[in-house]
Amino acid sequence: MAVSKTLHQAARDGGAAAGESARDVPKVELRALDTLWFQVAGTVCNLACSHCFISCSPTNRTHEHMRLADVLPYLEEARRLGVKEYYFTGGEPFLNPDMEAILEATLKQGPATVLTNGLLLDDGRCSRLAALAAGSDYSLDLRVSLDGYDAATNDPIRGEGTFERILQGIENLAAAGLNPVVTVTEVHAGNATAEGRRRFLDLLRAHGVAQPRLKMLPLFQLGAEAERSGAYESWQQLRRGDAPPEGWDHLQCTTCRMVTDQGVWVCPILVNEPGGKMGQRLADSLGDFPLDHPACWTCHVYGVSCKT
Amino acid sequence: MSNRIPEDHQAKTAKASRKAKLTAHRGLATWGEKLVPLGEFRRAVDGAGRRLSDAQRDAAIERFTAPVGDGVPVEGPYRRVAVCGGVYANAYALEALLDDARRRGAEAIYCLGDLGGFGPQPERVWPLLVNGGVRTIQGNYEASLASGRDDCNCGYADPRDNHYAAISYRYTAQHSSPAFKAWMGELPERRRIRVGERELLLVHGSPRRINEFLFASTSPVDFLELLVAQNRCHGILCTHTGLHWHRRLPSGADVINAGVIGRPANDGRTAVWYAMLGCGTDGTLEVEHVPLSYDHQALARDMRREGLPEPFVETVLTGWWTTCLEILPARERAAGRF
Ligand code: SF4
Numbered sequence: 001m002a003v004s005k006t007l008h009q010a011a012r013d014g015g016a017a018a019g020e021s022a023r024d025v026p027k028v029e030l031r032a033l034d035t036l037w038f039q040v041a042g043t044v045c046n047l048a049c050s051h052c053f054i055s056c057s058p059t060n061r062t063h064e065h066m067r068l069a070d071v072l073p074y075l076e077e078a079r080r081l082g083v084k085e086y087y088f089t090g091g092e093p094f095l096n097p098d099m100e101a102i103l104e105a106t107l108k109q110g111p112a113t114v115l116t117n118g119l120l121l122d123d124g125r126c127s128r129l130a131a132l133a134a135g136s137d138y139s140l141d142l143r144v145s146l147d148g149y150d151a152a153t154n155d156p157i158r159g160e161g162t163f164e165r166i167l168q169g170i171e172n173l174a175a176a177g178l179n180p181v182v183t184v185t186e187v188h189a190g191n192a193t194a195e196g197r198r199r200f201l202d203l204l205r206a207h208g209v210a211q212p213r214l215k216m217l218p219l220f221q222l223g224a225e226a227e228r229s230g231a232y233e234s235w236q237q238l239r240r241g242d243a244p245p246e247g248w249d250h251l252q253c254t255t256c257r258m259v260t261d262q263g264v265w266v267c268p269i270l271v272n273e274p275g276g277k278m279g280q281r282l283a284d285s286l287g288d289f290p291l292d293h294p295a296c297w298t299c300h301v302y303g304v305s306c307k308t
Numbered sequence: 309m310s311n312r313i314p315e316d317h318q319a320k321t322a323k324a325s326r327k328a329k330l331t332a333h334r335g336l337a338t339w340g341e342k343l344v345p346l347g348e349f350r351r352a353v354d355g356a357g358r359r360l361s362d363a364q365r366d367a368a369i370e371r372f373t374a375p376v377g378d379g380v381p382v383e384g385p386y387r388r389v390a391v392c393g394g395v396y397a398n399a400y401a402l403e404a405l406l407d408d409a410r411r412r413g414a415e416a417i418y419c420l421g422d423l424g425g426f427g428p429q430p431e432r433v434w435p436l437l438v439n440g441g442v443r444t445i446q447g448n449y450e451a452s453l454a455s456g457r458d459d460c461n462c463g464y465a466d467p468r469d470n471h472y473a474a475i476s477y478r479y480t481a482q483h484s485s486p487a488f489k490a491w492m493g494e495l496p497e498r499r500r501i502r503v504g505e506r507e508l509l510l511v512h513g514s515p516r517r518i519n520e521f522l523f524a525s526t527s528p529v530d531f532l533e534l535l536v537a538q539n540r541c542h543g544i545l546c547t548h549t550g551l552h553w554h555r556r557l558p559s560g561a562d563v564i565n566a567g568v569i570g571r572p573a574n575d576g577r578t579a580v581w582y583a584m585l586g587c588g589t590d591g592t593l594e595v596e597h598v599p600l601s602y603d604h605q606a607l608a609r610d611m612r613r614e615g616l617p618e619p620f621v622e623t624v625l626t627g628w629w630t631t632c633l634e635i636l637p638a639r640e641r642a643a644g645r646f
């Protein structure tokens with residue numbers, strides 16, 4: 001497989017200096033820390049989807065689970081920084097035995113969203129989550145990933161038999177009174193069209209979701225997705241002159257940070273690039289970040305935001 | 309039959325490659341697009357980023373959350389003030405508000421912007437605001453119309469929401485005169501008022517962004533405390549979401565979303581809402597959300613005559629939102645019908 005080198009890789013190979021100076025790398029500042037992400041299950045997942053941009057799998061320990069005790073100091077720091085919302089992702093967050101305790105602690109201080117693949121949402125879990133939601137002043141949102149409106153389109157991406165299991169999870173949530181946001185990637189060309197959206201909405205209604213909610217996401221050509229559809233080309237890099245007149249405010253890294261068991265990262269996307277790490281605590285990560293990764297190009301061109 | 313063999317073969321290799329994927333990462337880490345030994349990745353990560361001392365961290369947080377002055381003059385002091393959010397070209401509700409607020413003894417009436425959108429004949433609200441002495445700030449609608457922007461900058465992300473928002477905006481832009489738009493451009497972005505002892509900041513979305521949504525269920529206490537502290541005030545009034553709420557913070561400050569008088573609050577009632585502020589006996593702020601009835605049948609008639617979308621009319625007549633639903637957080641969404 002032909003892999004074009006990212007700057008980070010080039011830097012590692014010692015060949016970056018030329019490229020670095022030839023390209024005027026724009027920097028973004030953190031305007032406010034509104035959205036705090038926790039990669040609470042690390043890169044450990046019970047699936048190994050072929051478009052997963054961080055290549056999660058049952059054996060991927062690039063990032064490990066975070067325990068409640070790991071999360072609490074960040075929550076404390078987040079209060080001082082006035083964080084507005086908390087997102088939990090992985091891997092699969094519900095593989096983490098502390099997940100519900102972490103949610104309980106979080107919901108005392110702000111709204112929480114969990115990004116899940118839907119496989120571990122049995123009745124017991126759903127009713128416990130509903131109780132957590134009811135007990136908080138803030139919203140609890142579940143985002144469930146689905147990549148096709150039938151098994152024939154979903155399963156080749158997410159794994160055999162997953163379509164049925166995901167819909168069962170969604171039904172269980174709906175039965176418990178929790179209305180998930182179903183997240184669909186543009187892995188199939190038709191998914192994000194009006195017709196595609198209608199089919200997803202109809203599917204969800206047929207499975208007991210009275211107020212179906214959808215979020216469409218473009219793909220990052222990283223990790224497994226790079227293997228599936230090809231890596232970035234060398235021209236997919238941002239330059240200072242690319243800044244729109246209103247600046248870089250459309251990029252989520254102006255308002256978010258990501259915490260994993262290894263520290264604080266600029267955003268949810270660059271966690272598999274050591275260059276994306278900004279420090280150990282949130283206070284270490286309040287400075288500028290250079291947009292020197294090709295994934296930044298996707299963010300800019302597609303206006304990506306991982307939050308709902 | 310002949311193509312069955314390759315298909316089977318394909319399925320088998322797909323299965324094998326999936327199995328390989330499940331175990332591919334033993335002892336390895338993903339670095340960008342490559343697999344490297346886990347130890348190599350961890351070493352690179354350990355050395356990456358900054359590691360400040362505790363004192364430096366405190367200082368960094370303090371700098372990051374430092375107050376920002378705006379030099380906006382303080383109006384008042386008042387004992388009783390009415391504050392309304394988006395008017396959305398609902399002249400019937402605005403007339404009702406002017407009557408109701410005066411009857412309740414308001415010394416001044418403030419409007420937090422979004423004069424047009426949703427409703428019919430936007431220019432009808434202009435003389436009502438001017439003659440009624442309503443002190444208005446810019447909403448994203450006014451900012452967009454005055455600057456000739458081609459969308460309302462409401463901040464929706466869903467295609468259906470955007471579709472309806474675009475219809476409203478196009479209609480409003482076409483039915484607002486250059487003089488009205490110029491007047492919108494002159495409106496201040498924020499105001500400060502004093503009610504009794506309390507100094508309050510009036511903004512459209514939030515003190516940070518004209519189109520930021522402050523919903524009750526997604527505005528943490530610590531976040532609101534920071535907004536209040538950064539803006540050196542005793543309270544904040546905002547609108548933009550269409551849903552009214554009030555939270556008294558542990559510091560004693562108040563954050564009040566005044567709601568809107570342009571359309572109902574997704575609560576199955578045809579009434580709309582505004583906020584009445586007064587001085588409490590103990591120096592605190594008194595906050596009351598006031599439901600306001602108006603001739604919603606007349607509004608619906610006018611909207612139909614102007615050819616505005618039927619889902620908008622339905623909202624006016626039923627009190628349930630049919631559009632702008634995707635911006636709602638889980639809790640607010642669950643409270644509505646759609
Ligand atoms: S896309 Fe989600 S469910 Fe699939 S492997 Fe990655 S983390 Fe797991």
Ligand code: SF4
Pocket residue numbers: 251252253254266267268269270289291293295296297299300
């Ligand atoms: S990948 Fe996107 S969010 Fe992350 S630093 Fe680059 S532009 Fe910002």
